Amino acid sequence: MTAIVETKQLTRRYGATLALDSLDLEIPAGAVYGFIGPNGAGKTTTMRILTTLLLPSSGQAWVAGHSVIGDVQAVRRAVGFMPDFFGVYENMRSWEYLEFFAAAYKVAPERRARMIDDLLELVGLSEKRDTDVMGLSRGMKQRLSLARTMVHDPALLILDEPASGLDPRARVELRELLKELQALGKTIMISSHILTELAEVCTHIGIIEHGRLLASGDVKTIMGSMRPHRVFEVHLLSDLDAAANLVRGLSGVLDVRTFPDALPPMLHIDHDGDDRSVSAMLAHLVAGGAAVVHFAGQHSDLEDIFLQVTDQAALESATNVAPR
Numbered sequence: 001m002t003a004i005v006e007t008k009q010l011t012r013r014y015g016a017t018l019a020l021d022s023l024d025l026e027i028p029a030g031a032v033y034g035f036i037g038p039n040g041a042g043k044t045t046t047m048r049i050l051t052t053l054l055l056p057s058s059g060q061a062w063v064a065g066h067s068v069i070g071d072v073q074a075v076r077r078a079v080g081f082m083p084d085f086f087g088v089y090e091n092m093r094s095w096e097y098l099e100f101f102a103a104a105y106k107v108a109p110e111r112r113a114r115m116i117d118d119l120l121e122l123v124g125l126s127e128k129r130d131t132d133v134m135g136l137s138r139g140m141k142q143r144l145s146l147a148r149t150m151v152h153d154p155a156l157l158i159l160d161e162p163a164s165g166l167d168p169r170a171r172v173e174l175r176e177l178l179k180e181l182q183a184l185g186k187t188i189m190i191s192s193h194i195l196t197e198l199a200e201v202c203t204h205i206g207i208i209e210h211g212r213l214l215a216s217g218d219v220k221t222i223m224g225s226m227r228p229h230r231v232f233e234v235h236l237l238s239d240l241d242a243a244a245n246l247v248r249g250l251s252g253v254l255d256v257r258t259f260p261d262a263l264p265p266m267l268h269i270d271h272d273g274d275d276r277s278v279s280a281m282l283a284h285l286v287a288g289g290a291a292v293v294h295f296a297g298q299h300s301d302l303e304d305i306f307l308q309v310t311d312q313a314a315l316e317s318a319t320n321v322a323p324r
């Protein structure tokens, strides 16, 4: 996959505040990239630079190969931005709102009507076509805003906290919509501090705090490398103590407890290794004669990863995290 977004040593200061500190970011084309960080981490700042609304203090950024400093027009053609607020546009109906932006993006007049209908359909607002924008609910405004980012058919959508203020149902709908957009070939960068809501849709994540990128990569790799302390449940038909002795002392194994009264008898294995050492442990059990009928680990989600990565101690002990 080629990178559609790339930044090198991207830095932004606001007076004495260092909002972005030498960010090296790469987003592969076709990814749904979750950009995760607490308040003030630098998410909006990064997104505003990538959409040419803000200049970096130093460093560089490219979108679809175009420099955000040197080639502003080309970048703007390649990217659609949904800001974290919805501007006030009074006395404008939904379709007029999209028409307004289509005109601003110089979409040919004869193409606009059809495209606006398609976009309203895509975001589920066909019925609100003639409703005044100010008469839309917040969730509907969010969806209209998302439609707006697409009027010029950009390859990259940058969405700043699109889920904020949405009810649970609207969040589910947003996730579905993001999947549809990805299927249409769009690359999506989406920021949030609510991590679990991104877990299902993201192919990649980046975690940012205090303007620094703490981890970045595909979700599987990051999850696989960042799971200290899981508990594995192993049910066995063979001798429990023999199996416990097999795993004690293996790499990653912290503690082993036996539950002879479980059906079938069970081991609990406290483990702080990566996925490779987990599979080695299972292989060792089976090779040693243990008759394993069930093997399950607790699932760690993005929330855990975020807490781990932003915890300095965990960061230093982790190996697969982007260098700081």
Ligand SMILES: Nc1ncnc2c1ncn2[C@@H]1O[C@H](COP(=O)(O)OP(=O)(O)OP(=O)(O)O)[C@@H](O)[C@H]1O
Residues within 6 Å of the ligand: 014, 017, 018, 019, 037, 038, 039, 040, 041, 042, 043, 044, 045, 046, 193
């Ligand atoms: N216009 C500005 N003037 C001065 N400081 C700013 C400005 N915009 C952002 N900052 C500072 O830059 C840092 C990063 O802010 P940014 O808005 O990028 O964070 P964020 O990750 O989007 O946070 P949030 O989750 O709250 O939206 C913060 O310390 C913030 O106070």
Ligand SMILES: [Mg+2]
Residues within 6 Å of the ligand: 043, 044, 045, 084, 160
């Ligand atoms: Mg923000």
